[in-house]
Amino acid sequence: MATIRKPKGNFLEDFHAGQVFHHKVGKTVTGGLFSAFTEFNMTTNPLHKNRRYAERYGFRDLVVPPGLVMNVVFSQSVEDISENARANLEYINMRFGVPVYIGDTIEVTSIVLGIKPSSREPDRGVVHVQTTGHNQHDEVVLTYERKVQVWKRTSAAQVDDASIAAVPQVTCDLRLPDYDRSRRYDELAHLTSPDTYFEDFTPGDRIEHSRGRVVTAEHVALTAMLDNTSQVHCNQHMIDQNPEKYIGGQLIIYGGIPFNLCLGLSCPDVADNAVADLLYTSGRHTAPLFAGETVFASTEIRGTRDYPGRADLGVVATTLHGHKFVRKDTTTEAVEIFNLQREIVVKRKSHYGRSN
Numbered sequence: 101m102a103t104i105r106k107p108k109g110n111f112l113e114d115f116h117a118g119q120v121f122h123h124k125v126g127k128t129v130t131g132g133l134f135s136a137f138t139e140f141n142m143t144t145n146p147l148h149k150n151r152r153y154a155e156r157y158g159f160r161d162l163v164v165p166p167g168l169v170m171n172v173v174f175s176q177s178v179e180d181i182s183e184n185a186r187a188n189l190e191y192i193n194m195r196f197g198v199p200v201y202i203g204d205t206i207e208v209t210s211i212v213l214g215i216k217p218s219s220r221e222p223d224r225g226v227v228h229v230q231t232t233g234h235n236q237h238d239e240v241v242l243t244y245e246r247k248v249q250v251w252k253r254t255s256a257a258q259v260d261d262a263s264i265a266a267v268p269q270v271t272c273d274l275r276l277p278d279y280d281r282s283r284r285y286d287e288l289a290h291l292t293s294p295d296t297y298f299e300d301f302t303p304g305d306r307i308e309h310s311r312g313r314v315v316t317a318e319h320v321a322l323t324a325m326l327d328n329t330s331q332v333h334c335n336q337h338m339i340d341q342n343p344e345k346y347i348g349g350q351l352i353i354y355g356g357i358p359f360n361l362c363l364g365l366s367c368p369d370v371a372d373n374a375v376a377d378l379l380y381t382s383g384r385h386t387a388p389l390f391a392g393e394t395v396f397a398s399t400e401i402r403g404t405r406d407y408p409g410r411a412d413l414g415v416v417a418t419t420l421h422g423h424k425f426v427r428k429d430t431t432t433e434a435v436e437i438f439n440l441q442r443e444i445v446v447k448r449k450s451h452y453g454r455s456n
Contacts, residue, residue, distance in 0.1 A: 108329065109183025111253035112217065112225045117262040119212040121180040125327065126207040127172050129164055133325055134202050137168045140322065141364030142313060144372050146291045153288050157375070158277025164200035166377035167360035173233035173242045174356055175326035176208040181229055183330055186249045187347070187385070188355050189226065191440075194244035194380035197272040198235065205236045213245065214263030223255040228263070232270050243270040244380070274378055279412040279451065289454040296372040297449035298404065298414035305401045307369045313361055314394040319353045328354055353389040358438050362422040365397040370418065373447045378415060383440040393424045395437070402441075412451035418442045 138148050146153040147163040154162050182188065200206070210231040217225035227250050232243040245267070252259065323333045331338050332346060333354045343349030363371070371377075389395065400419040407413040422438035 109179055110181070110250075111184050111257075112215065112227065112250045113252055113254075113257040113259050115212050115215050115227050115250075117212055117214055117264050121177070121210045121212075123176045123180055123208045123210065125176065126205055127176060127327060128205040129168075129172065129200060129202055131202050133172075134162070134164060134168070136322065136325060137171070137360060138165060141165065141167055141360045142311065142367070143364045144293075144368045145374060146288075147375070150291060153291055156283055156285065156288055158280065158283070159199060159201075161201040161203075164202070164204070165360075165363070166196060167356075167363040169196070169200050169206075169233070169242050170194065170244075171326050171356040171360060172206050173208050173231060174246075175323075175328035176206070176233075177210050177229070177231050178328050178330050181210060181227065181231075182248045182250065184251050185330065185332075186224055186251055189247040189249055189384070191380060191383035192245040192247070194242065194383070195272040196242055196274055196377055196379070197240040198275045199376070200235065200241050204241075206233045206241060208233045211264075211268060213267060214261075215259060216261050217259040223252050224249055225252070225259055226250070230267060230270070232272075240270060240272045243272045274376055274445070276375055276410075276413075276445070279410065285452045286454055289452060293368060293372045294454065296369065296446070297453060298373075298416065298446045299449045301401050301404055301416050301446070303401050303403050307366075307399045307401070309365050309369055309397045309399070311365055311368075312394045312396040313365065315353055315357060315361070315389060315391060317391050319357055319391060320351070322357060323354045326354075326356070328356070330354065347388050348390060350390055353391065355385045355389075355438075358385075358389050358395050358422050359383070359440070361395050362397040362420055362438055362440070365395065365422075366399050366420055370399050370416070371444055371446075373452070374444045375413065375447060376445045377442065378445050379443040381441040381443070383438070385438055387424075387435050387437045389424060389437050395422055395424060396434075397422050407445055412448055413445050414448055416444045416446050418444065
């Protein structure tokens with residue numbers, strides 16, 4: 101009999117430009133997964149909470165929130181792309197496609213766009229990938245790029261800069277139900293806030309969201325529910341063997357959790373009357389989050405514009421910030437942990453507001 105230990109995940113020297121991964125398993129969005137993440141992130145948008153409301157708006161069921169769609173797609177790529185990562189650096193051009201519902205199955209592919217070894221730390225480098233999720237009908241639900249800092253298997257391994265000539269074009273068009281005046285949307289307008297329609301947003305305003313949420317050791321279970329296998333989020337023994345190697349010398353909360361939570365904390369003031377998230381042009385985790393820390397959020401309104409072909413909708417361009425408070429001597433100071441350039445499709449009060 102032999103003892104076999106099979107390593108998992110890829111190191112920097114295992115990647116090459118143009119490499120394609122068809123990630124294993126796939127993930128069906130069950131009612132349990134939907135409920136756990138929808139309740140955890142504190143969203144107040146009835147499309148994610150109230151089936152009658154979602155159906156009135158032309159959706160076939162409760163709509164899976166954008167943060168959960170992102171987490172399902174992202175997590176399926178972890179074993180191949182970032183199981184041996186030090187940190188996730190940036191999300192780029194994250195675009196949403198067809199709505200996702202309970203019972204839908206999402207499968208994911210990634211292509212390596214480039215590899216860049218660090219010029220200062222010989223034991224690591226950056227991998228740049230494009231990741232796309234499809235549902236069971238082969239429709240795109242989400243596509244995005246990300247940059248992730250990945251360890252080398254051995255510091256002496258030779259890794260050269262490499263990239264493909266151009267980012268592949270993925271067709272990913274947001275799909276929304278048509279406006280239908282006969283649906284009498286105003287009959288359910290009392291289920292959302294009266295001051296979060298498109299007309300209520302003014303470029304230049306900054307909204308400080310009043311709620312916060314502590315993240316406890318529950319983050320390990322939430323990460324496991326997504327099938328995210330990155331060891332820095334769940335393997336304390338590994339960290340204890342070499343705590344200097346790992347940020348903070350303790351488990352880091354998976355970045356998709358504060359990402360999801362910031363979306364939810366902002367919802368009552370920004371996205372209560374949104375019908376979808378359209379685009380995240382750029383997002384970054386700027387500081388780690390650890391168990392026992394509390395997440396807060398704020399939103400800057402950067403601009404507003406019409407939604408093409410829809411007089412009933414508009415687009416609100418925002419910057420979403422997440423922060424925590426860190427004690428310094430006898431005081432505490434806010435430390436940003438996350439920022440996201442976000443565009444949201446929001447209902448116009450003129451078409452959906454309460455009738456007098």
